[in-house]
Amino acid sequence: MVMRSWLNTSTDNRAFSSTSKQRLTVAHILHTLNTGGTETQLVRQLQYIDRENFNHIVCAARGGPLEAPLQDMNLSPIIFAPSRRGLLSYMVRLWRLMKLLRCYQVDIVHGRVGSGRFLSIVAAALLRIPVRIITEGSTQRVTSIPPFAAWGLSILEKFFERHFVTQVIAVSEAAKQAYQNRMKHRCPGIVVLHNGIALDDLKLPKDLEVATKRQELGIPAAAFVLINVGRLIPAKAQADLLSAFQIVLRSYPYAHLMIVGQGELRETLQAQAQRLGLQYKVTFTGLRDDVPELLATSDLFVLSSTREGLPNSLLEAMAMSRPAVCTDAGGTKEALVDGETGILVPPRQPERLAIAICELIDDPLRRKQYGQAARKRIETEFDIQVMADKLGATYRHLYNRSTAKTDKRVQGSPVDLQE
Numbered sequence: 001m002v003m004r005s006w007l008n009t010s011t012d013n014r015a016f017s018s019t020s021k022q023r024l025t026v027a028h029i030l031h032t033l034n035t036g037g038t039e040t041q042l043v044r045q046l047q048y049i050d051r052e053n054f055n056h057i058v059c060a061a062r063g064g065p066l067e068a069p070l071q072d073m074n075l076s077p078i079i080f081a082p083s084r085r086g087l088l089s090y091m092v093r094l095w096r097l098m099k100l101l102r103c104y105q106v107d108i109v110h111g112r113v114g115s116g117r118f119l120s121i122v123a124a125a126l127l128r129i130p131v132r133i134i135t136e137g138s139t140q141r142v143t144s145i146p147p148f149a150a151w152g153l154s155i156l157e158k159f160f161e162r163h164f165v166t167q168v169i170a171v172s173e174a175a176k177q178a179y180q181n182r183m184k185h186r187c188p189g190i191v192v193l194h195n196g197i198a199l200d201d202l203k204l205p206k207d208l209e210v211a212t213k214r215q216e217l218g219i220p221a222a223a224f225v226l227i228n229v230g231r232l233i234p235a236k237a238q239a240d241l242l243s244a245f246q247i248v249l250r251s252y253p254y255a256h257l258m259i260v261g262q263g264e265l266r267e268t269l270q271a272q273a274q275r276l277g278l279q280y281k282v283t284f285t286g287l288r289d290d291v292p293e294l295l296a297t298s299d300l301f302v303l304s305s306t307r308e309g310l311p312n313s314l315l316e317a318m319a320m321s322r323p324a325v326c327t328d329a330g331g332t333k334e335a336l337v338d339g340e341t342g343i344l345v346p347p348r349q350p351e352r353l354a355i356a357i358c359e360l361i362d363d364p365l366r367r368k369q370y371g372q373a374a375r376k377r378i379e380t381e382f383d384i385q386v387m388a389d390k391l392g393a394t395y396r397h398l399y400n401r402s403t404a405k406t407d408k409r410v411q412g413s414p415v416d417l418q419e
Contacts, residue, residue: 024107024399025055029097031114033064033077035287036231037312038113038137041171041195043069048198048388054395057104061093061116065287090115098123108395113137118157125164130402131395134161136170136190137309139178139330140235162186166398169193169391172310172331193391194334196384197315202292213297217283223256224361227298227322229291229313230305232263237327239265239272240350241304246276247354252361257282257302260294295320300360300367305329306347319378323370325356335382341374 028042043066046056058070061081070077080096081089097119101109108131111120117134124132161168162183168190170176180187211221219225226245230236238259245257259269259282266284273282288294291313295301301317301324308330315335317324324342326332338344343356360367 023053023055024395025057025104026108026110026395027101027104027106027120028056028058028110028112029116029120030058030060030112031116032062033058033060033066033070035065036113037195037309038135038171039064039066040312041137042112044196044198044201044384045388045391046070046073046075048196048385050389050392054392057100057106059097059100059116061114061119090119094119094123098127101127101129107131107399108133110135118153118160121160121164125160130166131398132164132166133394133398134165134168136168136175136179138307139174139309140307158183161188166402167191167394169394170309171195172334174331174334175309178330191394193387193394194382195310195312195315196387197312197319197378197382198384199319199379202316202319204292204296208293208296210297213293217258217285217294217297219256219258219283219297220254223254224252224300225256225258225298226300226302226357227258227260227295227317228302228304229260229295229316230303230311231261232259232265232269234265235305235307236261236263237304237306237347238269240348240353241302242269242272242276242278242282243350244304244353244357245282246278247351248357248361249278249281251358255281255361258285258294258298259283260285260288260291262287291316292320295322298322300325300357301342302353302357303327303329303332304347304353305332308332310335315378315382318374318382321371321375323360323367323374325353325360327353335377337373337377341370341377 030039033039056075058075058077059080060077063079067077078100080100081093101123106129109120109124109129111117111134113135121132121134165188168179168188170179170190170192171194173192176190176192179190214221228238228241232238248255270284273279295317301322303311303314303324303326305311305327306329310331314324314326314332318335318341324336326336326342326344327347328344329347333344336342336344345352345356
């Protein structure tokens with residue numbers, strides 16, 4: 001797979017030079033190009049965002065499966081991180097990122113997730129790039145570095161975000177509130193821009209046969225299929241889902257659970273399913289590129305998370321007219337309306353999750369009503385084109401505002417000099 005190296009930018013930047021600032025260059029900075037929620041949402045936004053008035057470049061510390069769809073859009077990502085880890089590696093990443101941003105004459109830096117977000121703020125501040133944006137995509141920041149290092153990094157992040165971030169874009173009201181609580185005081189400006197769904201991308205093959213698809217997956221044609229889509233990590237709490245499913249099977253032995261995704265807990269979850277005697281009732285599919293088809297073969301979407309920004313998998317299920325039972329975590333309730341498009345239950349309570357699932361297994365009419373209402377809600381509230389247009393308008397507004405302030409300062413306005 002071919003990608004642009006950080007070393008190949010000296011000849012590429014001419015394609016991004018513009019004769020006027022009618023066309024702005026936006027750099028999107030990530031840690032990896034794995035199939036996380038924020039990363040996937042970036043790919044969707046870039047498919048629909050204005051490409052006539054904006055040039056877009058994608059820079060990531062590490063590659064991943066999302067390189068392919070970006071290349072399909074002629075947006076080959078630039079991988080800029082060294083293979084080593086540690087403080088020296090971090091400084092090398094910063095230097096390489098600064099070189100990239102300077103080379104492409106970037107006007108707007110948008111730090112999306114992980115270490116890429118922090119690096120984007122520091123690099124943009126040092127280069128005096130006028131617009132510096134970060135996305136807040138979760139209600140809790142999690143890191144794998146040692147506690148003392150995490151504490152020090154948190155202090156640095158707060159300092160740079162308070163003093164050098166132009167705008168924070170939260171994916172939900174819950175993520176916005178969590179960010180404000182974390183910052184406590186001197187919080188930068190923050191707006192909410194929900195994740196969006198491209199309904200055209202969820203069209204199914206005309207010859208899709210549910211029974212055939214289930215047979216491919218080893219699922220009985222007559223089974224009542226629950227589906228969970230997400231990374232297999234602690235925050236998604238699939239262990240609680242397995243416990244709930246064991247309870248469901250006592251009353252509905254024909255039920256089947258499909259868990260779609262990959263992650264660090266896969267072996268642990270498979271061992272749990274074996275221990276609970278569910279090995280023939282649970283299918284772990286791993287990563288799939290046919291999630292819409294899998295949703296179409298299911299009867300009920302289930303989410304067991306303890307932490308969410310705004311789950312893309314739930315939006316996809318709603319777009320496919322699937323009723324849902326979800327835990328009330330983060331921004332989930334901003335998509336799922338309890339008693340209208342599905343059922344919300346408290347996190348970490350497998351018994352409550354099982355009861356809600358059983359309620360909907362028992363009530364096919366209610367499932368149909370919830371599914372129809374879910375589809376309509378996506379069409380009216382979460383259309384990706386609307387979200388992409390809002391993001392483009394935000395870029396333009398922030399850039400115009402920053403340059404207007406600069407122009408007034410150059411002219412020596414006494415009022416603005418006191419800002």
